Amino acid sequence: MEKMERIIRTWVATQQEAQITEIVAEISGGQITLLNVVQGLGEYLTSDEDDMRSKGVSFLSAMLKKSSSDSFSRQAVRVLTTFYCGKLDDPETILPSLQGLATLVAFPQFTSGDALEVAKAILAHVTMKALTVHPRYAVFSILDTLVSNHRESLKTMGKDFLAGYLNIADGEKDPRNLLLAFSIVRVLLIEFDISSYVESFFDITFCYFPITFRPPPDDPYGITSDQLKEKLLGCLSATPVFGQLGIDLFVEKLTAGSPVTKRDTLRALQVCLPVYGSSTAETNSKKLWNCLRLEIFQPVDVETEDSALSATQALVKTLYDGQDTQIDDVKGFARTTTQECLDILKQPEKSQARHAIKTICTLLSTTSSVSRYVVAKAIPHLVGLFQNPEEIANRDSIVSHLADLTEALRKSPLVVSGEGNLASLKDETLGVFVVALKAFSSRRSALRGLMSMIETGGLITDEELGFIVHSVNEVILDDEDDEETSDTLVGLLTSLSATSAQHITDGTLPLLFIALPDEAPNRDSPIEISKYRRVLQLLERLCVQPILFETLVIRLSAKLDILFSRSGDTEDTEPIAAYAHSLLQTLSRVLVVKVEAEHVDVPKYLELLAIPLYKLFVSSALKRPGGIATNERLLVAAGKVVSSVVRVLPTRRQEEFVKGLFALYWNGVTDVIDIGHNKLPEGGRFTPFESPPLANLVSLLAAAALQLRQEVPLLWDDPNDRLKCVLVWSVNEAQNELQRDSMLHIVASTVNKRVGDLRPFLDEKLPEFWEEYVKNKEVPAAARKNALNAWLWVVKGVLTRGDPRALSLTENVFDLFSDEAINWDAASSIGKIAAPTEVLTKTNYAATKFLAIQKFTNGLLPRLMKNAQGSTDPAVQTAHLFGLSSLIRVIHKATYAHEMPALMPLLLRGLNLPDNEIRAGVIDTLITTTDPSSKDNELVSKYASSLVSVMLKNAKAKDMPSSAVRVAALRYISILPSVVRYDVLHPQKATVIRELSACLDDPRRVVRDEAVYARTKW
């Protein structure tokens, strides 16, 4: 007892949480009872001093809030309720009493009788206007709980409660309280008999519409205006008795509101109309349509227009809900509106017609009778217009409207459920579209219309599909089309090729294959070239399905064979190579799609496509060294085909096949490709590593070898020596980048996948190679650069799998920073090591580790930064800067974001480095690190003037030959005004505008476009 008195005394003096917690623990432990507490509080509760009384009640309420309801008996709750109710008329204790009650009313022991007592006490004693926000909030939460838990007993109070509540809720402004008030009102409106108070309830709800509340920036309760809008809408749409009053108010807001108000009103209409019911809607339909029409036909913006259309939809749904009448019986609003729109559509080419068709389309998704009525009126109307000879000039607009209509029909929920179909008007509609296909200007709309008709379930029969395909075929080779039209056309055929391939195989494909020439067109006949390319584009999209793809492979392989065999007959082989390249590209693009879609027929194209390709290239290269079979682009394209196929082979097949390839490339054993009828040419031995004219073909070896799964063991007998030999070959023998890269990619991929088997290579052969070829100053600089490049691919392989050796291997690079012959190459190789590559990816079965690059970067970044500033030797300093700039552009910004203040001056210096690729990379880095959302970027502001001048220097064609750098620099200039305050940039403005005018005259259009944009931003 004494202890408790002590606790109470301390609390009254200090008001610390700790005392409350202590008491609560005692109560729930059963050491003391509520009675004890009240006794302890006795003197305070009855004190004459206002402050003491208030604190006494506060203590009780705070304790109540912390306790669980189990700690109190029914009796205790009853006593407390009466006690609190009695304290409500005392202005000093009203706040704590209300807070206490707010806790209490939620207790399960709290009965309906108590509820009545509390409600009466509040209505009698509480004067809301005299209270501050907090007690008002308590009142609303008490009432909210009462209304949700003890609704029935409150109903017995009848009008007294409603009148009392109206009194309480009147004039409330606090958003948090309003949220509660709106929930309470919604219940009252729905559950209570408010017939005598309709106007009053209307006043306390509609007075808040529309909500214009904007949350203050530091709102602790985080109430948004959307929450309020939702809650209020719940009240507005709670009861049909608001009908007439509500609509009058909405109409008023619509005629004289801002766009936001309009949107809110339209949304409210959409929700409220169904509740207000059809008779209210009927009486007001004219008035409403007058407002809605304005929003639809002279829209302020697209959003408002859409809301107005939705509101119209709601209106029609409400009006015709449940009426399943015959078409001829549709009367009233829908009829007049449709007629009005159709009248406007009599001038289909005018801008108002667009809005009219939108309105009509909206009506399609209302009720089935209206929808059927609209279809029956609108389609014959448009078809009639189309056939009218006077309207021929406007046919494209008419077709476009009709296409909109069929599209809306397809999307309409009514059609999905089988109603409101255009089945009876199908033939006319189809007829219009088919005719419209023939004219270029209306083709796109016609295709759109056909597409939606096809997609409408159960509308088009198979025979009609055949007819559509036939009609489309007639225009398929028309090269007048712009890209979007041909996209739509191909889209239509593609969707058909997935569902009814037969029509495509029978009708479209033969047509396309015939259109593909056997011989490559001359280089001076661009029309022929673009024609075959267009055909291939179509084939590429159409032949994805297994059965269609097989035909494609057979036909295109045959073309390739012919092209290769005839390539010796002419001097100028480039057009032939280009044509063959297009054929291979087509095959590889389709394969990529198929692999992604996990088609099961891909593996069989090893025998049907990949091996024949090897054979074609090898035999052709042997027959005519230096012919098209060694063309780099052609080999790359063929390589893509091979990769896609080999990638999906099972482990065993991969092992077998690639082993055969190795035998072919290193030992000239042709077994692996010696299948089929055609024999390889006699005599010539295939030795790509020894005979330079054949060396380009190593790229085809890489195409397959990179796709090996990790489970495939090493396929050489002497892997460690062999890998070193390959490295040396790439330095000494390889003649071009294709050859070098192909072999180095094989090395990187092998090291990455089988590092465990290659210890001797990494520990002995690689350091040997480093000493002999990279570090060795007697080797010519060009060869050393190549060797460095070879070496960095090994490191990439190690790094990608997250092996710690990557970092120690990279250490070597720093030794070269003072070696003038290759220091800059060494520095930029750091970036190259970390750069992502398409060679070592999961799709190529590479061993990758999450965050490996990040860890690597974190190991290097501090050192690079330190030496780029601090190193005494300027050459070494520049080398570090070079390394830093090359690294920073390839890594993710999270890795270095926190270092930005220190990096900024370094990057600015990096913009003067003599390497355009690095400069563009640095600018990209600067762009990605600039937070576009903030207007006040301290760091950028600090360097703004130097940034502006260095970017301007990089943006001008006469100072900077690379257009990529110019584009990047101009992009940076264009974002500056949005990330830096105007007052900082003001001194620069005149200079920038003047200097940029020189960029407007850049020789390259891409740059000019950026310059125009940047200049308008300033």
Place this chain on the structure above:
Amino acid sequence: MNEIYNPNPKILKTAGKRGARAPSDLWDLGEERTGRFGLYDDPSVADSIDQNEVFDLVRFITDPEHKHMTLEELMVVSAPQCSVSNETNRVQIEFTPTVPHCGMSTVIGLTLRVRLLRALPDRFKVDIRVKPGSHQSENELNKQLNDKERVAAALENSALLTVLEECLEPAQNRVGRCTNQ
């Protein structure tokens, strides 16, 4: 804008964002071609300003009377109506008011001028005229639009300038969308 000169103008379906198709090359290089440091980053290659580019600069300007429709949609400007000569440094733009009594023609002409003033190199002399026979006070208009003093005076008018900026905004916020690269 108290009076609407043409409440229901004729409109055109636009050719799409991509503009005209690029001429065919011998090789179909796809992405390789557009790579940043690829084939096409050759400083010796130049593509000079042509009528399509000038048209791209003005096509998305909106009509002062119909803020949601572009001049292209309303058929006020079209590519063949723009002509560029890089030798004589002249740009000529002809535009067609939607109705012969259109009082907004001066404003449209001004927006065209301002856009080109900001977006073309200053070596060009820009001529803006209405299509012969398309406006009742054609000569008056042409004179007004090509008179430096009067253009400058009009741009001092802040109310007019606000309207201009509004019409120009959609055009200015399109960057790189119309490149045929």
